[in-house]
Amino acid sequence: MADFFSQVVNALQLGSIYALVALGYSMVYGIIMLLNFAHGDIIMVGAYATYFAVCQYGLHPLVAVLLAVLISTLLGVLIEKAAYTPLRSAPRLSLLITAIGVSFLLENGAQLLFGADTKSMVKTPLISGTLNLGGVTVSLAAVITIVVSVIAMIALTFLVQKTKLGKAMRAVSEDMGAAQLMGISLNRTISFTFAIGSFLAGIGAVLHVGSYFQASPMMGSMLGLKAFVAAVLGGIGSIPGAMIGGFAIGIVETLVTVAGLSTWKDGVVFAILIVVLLVKPTGILGRPMVEKV
Amino acid sequence: MKKMSKTLAVVLALVLCVGLFAGCGGTTASTSTTTTTQTGTQTAESGEITIAFIGNTTGDYAQYGIPVRNAVVMYVEQLNANGGINGKTVKLLEYDDKGDGIESVNAYNLAKDQGITAIVGSVLTGATIALADATVEDNMPQITASATAAGVTQIDPENPDSGIRANVFRACFIDPFQGEKMADYAANKLGAKTAAILFESGSDYSEGLKDSFVAKAAELDLEVVATEAFATGDKDFNAQMTKIAGLNPDVVFLPIYYGEAGLAITQGRQAGLTSTFLGGDGFGGIKDYATAEDLEGTVYCSGYAPGTDSVAQFEADYEAKYGEPVPNMFAPLAYDAAMLLCKALKAADDAGLAAGSDEFKAAVIADLKGNDGTVGITGSYSFDEFNNPIKSAAMIVVKDGAEVFSELY
CATH class of the missing domain: 3.40.50.2300 (Response regulator)
Incomplete structure (x- = not known):
């Protein structure tokens, strides 16, 4: 029973990070139909920012967290301005390839700047200690990860549903041309979407470092791919879908491991991607899109 | 709808390709270009x-x-x-x-x-x-x-x-040698009766050590109670370690590299695991990847004895x-x-x-x-008949956050 409860916490901890990353994928896809493969690598940069702030410059963890989130956000916007804006009228495939290029640039750039080895901040962790919940010990990092993710998702939902900028985002994703005719600034809205997505990635980065203490140049690639699967499963372009997808992938991975099939964990995740694409390409909550003529 | 599935199909293909690469231990997920560094001039001269x-x-x-x-x-x-x-x-x-x-x-x-x-x-x-x-x-x-x-x-x-x-x-x-050494060490030196393993699937190194450990353990009446795996690039081993902690084995063998090993040890201790961790030569440098407290008593075999x-x-x-x-x-x-x-x-x-x-x-x-x-x-x-060197392994123990040479085993 205690084991069961621990595994539930493990699943939610893993799932909430996937969900945060999946949100970034989904929002960007929703607005400019771009699968932003550099998204996972923004997390990597955020993780390095945290590591350097704490271990190299000895900043207070809270300052480090703010700095990491800020750097991630700025990086996301910068990538959008430098790499994607010039290609807005280009074919989708060019954008996609550019995104992959940016991803490689970030990964190899990080390797060049910071070295290939994994940086560990296990000696000066952001979050340490354990909590005792009704006789079961869980790590404080897991609890904070879950709580912060849920808060971030609620805030995002509020932002998208209730604010003017959120309304603009929804309008642009609905129909870019019409939104522009209604006086919505396209550039501002798209940049804002990237900023929000990257902000969430920054939070994801901090939580990732809080739970796993490590930064390495390639850490974003597998994380990004799994979050991508989560976004597709939930219905890419849909915000609640990304959350559901993220948690679902976390739960599936944990279930597979509990069932004694940990060797097959990634296989199962990618099999989900194939099955979703074959059976219901729009995912759980995605709306079917009609080709406009 | 049609357009979307097309884009997704392209992406799916890409994802699977990257996934394939990620599966092969040691390869990076990037399709890298051929850049070779080279020193010296063109052709070989006499002298x-x-x-x-x-x-x-x-x-x-x-x-x-x-x-x-x-x-x-x-x-x-x-x-x-x-x-x-x-x-x-x-x-x-x-x-x-x-x-x-x-x-x-x-x-x-x-x-x-x-x-x-x-x-x-x-x-x-x-x-x-x-x-x-x-x-x-x-x-x-x-x-x-x-x-x-x-x-x-x-x-x-x-x-x-x-x-x-x-x-x-x-x-x-070679890998089998390390796996055998560590099983031998666990059974005969530490008196362990039960062992669990966490390995990296798809990595030749990790699977080689794991297989030989399992084979040697069977000979020595060391019961392997759990064999868990993870994929290259994973950082979260909480589910695996929670499972292993529930079985409470005497030793946990981690035939993986130090970065992942440090995480596995930290997460294992968080899950309440009290066993001794064992590793192969991939553990070199592990002292920086988990706290001294969590690492205390961890043993691995190495190709050389530092400081001698x-x-x-x-x-x-x-x-x-x-x-x-x-x-x-x-x-x-x-x-x-x-x-x-x-x-x-x-x-x-x-x-x-x-x-x-x-x-x-x-x-x-x-x-x-x-x-x-x-x-x-x-x-x-x-060199033996398979061109492998015949040498003894240096056992390194982590004590107070330092990796210390203990003996040739």
Whole structure:
């Protein structure tokens, strides 16, 4: 029973990070139909920012967290301005390839700047200690990860549903041309979407470092791919879908491991991607899109 | 709808490709381009013997490749400063294979055009096997400092009659040897009755150690109660460690590299695991990747004993040249690999053969094979029927956050 409860916490901890990353994928896809493969690598940069702030410059963890989130956000916007804006009228495939290029640039750039080895901040962790919940010990990092993710998702939902900028985002994703005719600034809205997505990635980065203490140049690639699967499963372009997808992938991975099939964990995740694409390409909550003529 | 599935289909294909790469242990997820670094000039001149270093000096696991490269470069420079081989200079070409088998074969083909006569490399097991498949065609002498899988020198490790790549040697001991040593150590030294394993699926290194540990454990009445896996790139082992903690084994064997091992140990302790952790040579440097408290008592086997007399000079030279202490066991092993190779080059040169010729290569291989107790800095070298060195393992114990040599086992 205690084991069961621990595994539930493990699943939610893993799932909430996937969900945060999946949100970034989904929002960007929703607005400019771009699968932003550099998204996972923004997390990597955020993780390095945290590591350097704490271990190299000895900043207070809270300052480090703010700095990491800020750097991630700025990086996301910068990538959008430098790499994607010039290609807005280009074919989708060019954008996609550019995104992959940016991803490689970030990964190899990080390797060049910071070295290939994994940086560990296990000696000066952001979050340490354990909590005792009704006789079961869980790590404080897991609890904070879950709580912060849920808060971030609620805030995002509020932002998208209730604010003017959120309304603009929804309008642009609905129909870019019409939104522009209604006086919505396209550039501002798209940049804002990237900023929000990257902000969430920054939070994801901090939580990732809080739970796993490590930064390495390639850490974003597998994380990004799994979050991508989560976004597709939930219905890419849909915000609640990304959350559901993220948690679902976390739960599936944990279930597979509990069932004694940990060797097959990634296989199962990618099999989900194939099955979703074959059976219901729009995912759980995605709306079917009609080709406009 | 139609458009969306099309985009997604393209992406799906990409994702699967990347997924495939991610599955092969040691390869990076990036489709890298062929950039090779190269020192020296074009062709081999008389008065020079040209050899190549091929290894991953960039990419994931470059922390293994760079020390190997550094130690080989240092050995060759020292040799040349002391008159080279019978007055001839050893010219070392350097190629970066990023740990990728295809790149290492590309590098080999480039190196061949430069008239090389022997190779030190590669570094990671997968790339080394790919390289060995190419060098065996040319009977090119090859020695690796670090590739520990049985399949590097043996064509099919599952089948003892499959023959060996007679041109390929190594300075380190092999994976099955490490797995067996650690099972032996757990059962006979620590008195363990039960063990659990967490390994990296798809990694030749990890699976090799795991398989031999399981086989040896069965012989020794050490019960393996759980065998859990994770995929390359994973950072979250909470589910696996929670499961293992529930079984409370005496020892947990982690045939993985230090970064993941540190995480597994931290997460295991968080899940309430109190067992002793055991590892292979991939644990070198683990002290920085988990807290001293969590690591206390962790034991791993290593190819060399840091701080002992035989390596003291090497450690001092390395630090003087590269401004950092010897990072792991691969540097001293690479130094020995370069030493063994240059000794063989000298033997071939003594016989009056021309560098680069087939006879020269054959003589180099014969000399390598004939080593009988040649003393290096990590121990003495003789090669068994599979071209693997016969050496003992240094057991390293983590005490108060420091990795301390305890004994040769």
